[in-house]
Amino acid sequence: MSQRLPRSTWSDLTESQLLAQCEVDTYRASGPGGQKRNKTSSAVRLRHEPTGLIVIAEESRSQHENKAKALTRLRHALFLHIRDELPELTAEAIAVHPDYCEAREHAGKRNMNAKNPRFWPAAGVALDVLKAVEARVAEAAELLGVSTGNLIDFLQTDPKVWQEANRLRTVFGQKPLR
Numbered sequence: 001m002s003q004r005l006p007r008s009t010w011s012d013l014t015e016s017q018l019l020a021q022c023e024v025d026t027y028r029a030s031g032p033g034g035q036k037r038n039k040t041s042s043a044v045r046l047r048h049e050p051t052g053l054i055v056i057a058e059e060s061r062s063q064h065e066n067k068a069k070a071l072t073r074l075r076h077a078l079f080l081h082i083r084d085e086l087p088e089l090t091a092e093a094i095a096v097h098p099d100y101c102e103a104r105e106h107a108g109k110r111n112m113n114a115k116n117p118r119f120w121p122a123a124g125v126a127l128d129v130l131k132a133v134e135a136r137v138a139e140a141a142e143l144l145g146v147s148t149g150n151l152i153d154f155l156q157t158d159p160k161v162w163q164e165a166n167r168l169r170t171v172f173g174q175k176p177l178r
Contacts, residue, residue, distance in 0.1 A: 007082045007124060008099075010051065015071055022074070023047040024067070029058035046070045053077045079124030080164050083131050091143050100125040100144075114158040123161045126154060127168065135169040137177065152177060 010018065029043035043058030044066040055077055057069035086094065094100060103112065103122030112119050126144060133139040141151040155165045155177070166176040 005050075007078055007084050010048070010082075011075060011078045011121070011124075018048075018074065019046075019067075019071060021049055023049060026063055042066055044070045046074055048074055048077075051078070051082060053081060076120050076160070079120040080127070080160055082124075084124070084128050086128055086132055089129075089132050089143065091145055094125065094129060094143055095145055097125055104145075112157070114161075119157065123154070123158070126151065127161070127164055130165060130168050134172040135165075135174045 010021070013021075023046070025045040025047070026041040027043050027045070028039075028041050040061070040063070042061050042063045043056065044063060045054065045056045046067075047054050053074060055070050055073040057066040057073060060066050060069070086097075099121035103118040112122075114120070126140070129143050130137070130140045133143065137151060138148050141148040144151060146154070156162050162177070169176055
């Protein structure tokens, strides 16, 4: 996986630009959907060549819908699996980070669900900070300008973000969060 270039190299691309960097496979998926599903190659697998990320979508009977879902999953995967080195590890620098500053509500908390378009960029920055401080949650929360509890709640918003946070903790010899 290429991690030399910043994540924004790919996350800032339009749908068509991102898709142009992918190898697209279509195939027949098993499961519910009746005869049509068994006869059409509606499932989509995207392999993002520059990063090596692979995502699939096969829940719809429409190849077009599955391609759109796979692209969304690829964007999420970029924020989940590609860690950026933060140029300056200070609360002030992180507070103005373009992927993080807009994800704050009036009280300063990070309360949003994973369907909010600002969630995934903010989660990417939170995971970047967590990695930079060797997965020490209290230290990461301080840098992110939130309480430890708010950071944990934010990480728990999406199971994959939670899993990645715990993977980072394991890498740095920390106990998984509960």
